[in-house]
Amino acid sequence: IIAIDSISKIYHLGDNVVKALDDVSISIYENDFISIMGPSGSGKSTLMNIIGCLDVPTKGVYKFSNELISEMNDSQLANIRNEKIGFVFQTFNLLPKLTSLQNVEVPLIYSPLGRTERLQRAEEALRIVGLSDRMAHKPSELSGGQRQRVAIARALANKPSIILADEPTGNLDSKSGVEILNFFDELHKAGNTLIIVTHEESVAKRAKRRVELFDGKIVVDE
Amino acid sequence: IIAIDSISKIYHLGDNVVKALDDVSISIYENDFISIMGPSGSGKSTLMNIIGCLDVPTKGVYKFSNELISEMNDSQLANIRNEKIGFVFQTFNLLPKLTSLQNVEVPLIYSPLGRTERLQRAEEALRIVGLSDRMAHKPSELSGGQRQRVAIARALANKPSIILADEPTGNLDSKSGVEILNFFDELHKAGNTLIIVTHEESVAKRAKRRVELFDGKIVVDE
Numbered sequence A, B: 001i002i003a004i005d006s007i008s009k010i011y012h013l014g015d016n017v018v019k020a021l022d023d024v025s026i027s028i029y030e031n032d033f034i035s036i037m038g039p040s041g042s043g044k045s046t047l048m049n050i051i052g053c054l055d056v057p058t059k060g061v062y063k064f065s066n067e068l069i070s071e072m073n074d075s076q077l078a079n080i081r082n083e084k085i086g087f088v089f090q091t092f093n094l095l096p097k098l099t100s101l102q103n104v105e106v107p108l109i110y111s112p113l114g115r116t117e118r119l120q121r122a123e124e125a126l127r128i129v130g131l132s133d134r135m136a137h138k139p140s141e142l143s144g145g146q147r148q149r150v151a152i153a154r155a156l157a158n159k160p161s162i163i164l165a166d167e168p169t170g171n172l173d174s175k176s177g178v179e180i181l182n183f184f185d186e187l188h189k190a191g192n193t194l195i196i197v198t199h200e201e202s203v204a205k206r207a208k209r210r211v212e213l214f215d216g217k218i219v220v221d222e
């Protein structure tokens, strides 16, 4: 469903050239469960942002369901970002003035759901990540791991079929982390496609396919 | 050197009462190496913020070198925060408009060092965490793990004798994480006092003393 062909992401800082991604190719199939590992700075988040249509490559081709992303209009791209893909950011990116419940509701505002249904979905997503008693808290009134779990709940609220999670358990104790991973397993069994960036071996081995990045290149894909 | 006696931190949200810390007592001695673990939301960051003089308890007593923190004036508190304690935040808290080098220099601006010496110290701190080639990058031009390492370098720039690190390896691959922990070991051998919040067992067992929090209380201290 996703074809990434010879993609590079190159930054220029002064006369310094940084190749965040260097000629990367990967094909992602429906119901894949992929873990992505690699050293700090090796390009994992950059690759995730491109897959999630949140960033554009400097070179190379990205096809989503066999259509070129570069030829899509704004509403097609918005549809992919808001309804087909759920993204858990490495730095959470919650809106500071909204409560947990409101933050989780944000992606649902574009959906055809009515207000009551939206609230129920958002409450259910927060219940799944164990935060029913934190629905009225704003991000500054939450712990690091609680913010991470709100970010996870928000990514799942729209029931997307592709879930991209960038280090989703990095701020969680092992028990909360295992609960989240068990839930990811259920999503996978339900037919969804999961790509998880992690630096924890215990998380990576739960995936069916393992990818490793090094210096902006894919060095392992098995 | 630090005495925390019956400390509570209580928040009121509407008619909801949240006890982030509930009657916590702990004594910290010179050259201690303490790891703090506990579930997400159990009060670890809250305790660290109080120890680091970045937050005030709702009840209880905090003595630093046998003096009451509540009786200190602004310049005494600033001296503790900027020169005696180095704090690595769970969410990094880098200044977005400054480069890595400038971010690391910030705590040195209050010290008696001249400009050349400040630059050398900041460059050395970045070299230790493996970021010599990222000195001119701003936080938005860095990966998550690189930002975490800049936060670590900044905490160490003033050579504080007390280092408080809130989940310092949460965004690092195992190799970078081990390098940071080896460096923490060296700081400990050099006589410094370290308190590290972590949810990784491999990090916690490197400490000489282990503390565990649950629901705002200390349940283990050995």
Ligand SMILES: Nc1ncnc2c1ncn2[C@@H]1O[C@H](COP(=O)(O)OP(=O)(O)OP(=O)(O)O)[C@@H](O)[C@H]1O
Pocket: A134, A137, A140, A141, A142, A143, A144, A145, A146, A171, A172, A173, B011, B012, B013, B018, B019, B020, B038, B039, B040, B041, B042, B043, B044, B045, B046, B047, B090
């Ligand atoms: N301003 C606030 N208002 C209300 N509750 C708060 C506020 N700040 C923190 N809390 C609550 O205090 C509790 C402890 O927070 P703390 O950040 O210390 O947890 P933590 O142990 O560091 O968790 P994590 O491992 O997830 O980082 C959490 O349950 C959080 O929701």
Ligand SMILES: Nc1ncnc2c1ncn2[C@@H]1O[C@H](COP(=O)(O)OP(=O)(O)OP(=O)(O)O)[C@@H](O)[C@H]1O
Pocket: A011, A012, A013, A018, A019, A020, A038, A039, A040, A041, A042, A043, A044, A045, A046, A047, A090, B134, B137, B140, B141, B142, B143, B144, B145, B146, B171, B172, B173
């Ligand atoms: N705007 C930018 N300008 C210059 N370099 C950048 C920019 N954004 C990212 N980089 C560089 O691109 C590289 C890859 O970054 P990326 O965030 O993808 O790494 P990562 O694998 O996710 O790392 P981590 O595990 O630390 O999160 C890094 O070396 C980073 O410094």
Ligand SMILES: [Mg+2]
Pocket: A044, A045, A046, A090, A166, B143, B144, B145
């Ligand atoms: Mg990253």
Ligand SMILES: [Mg+2]
Pocket: A143, A144, A145, B044, B045, B046, B090, B166
């Ligand atoms: Mg915390």
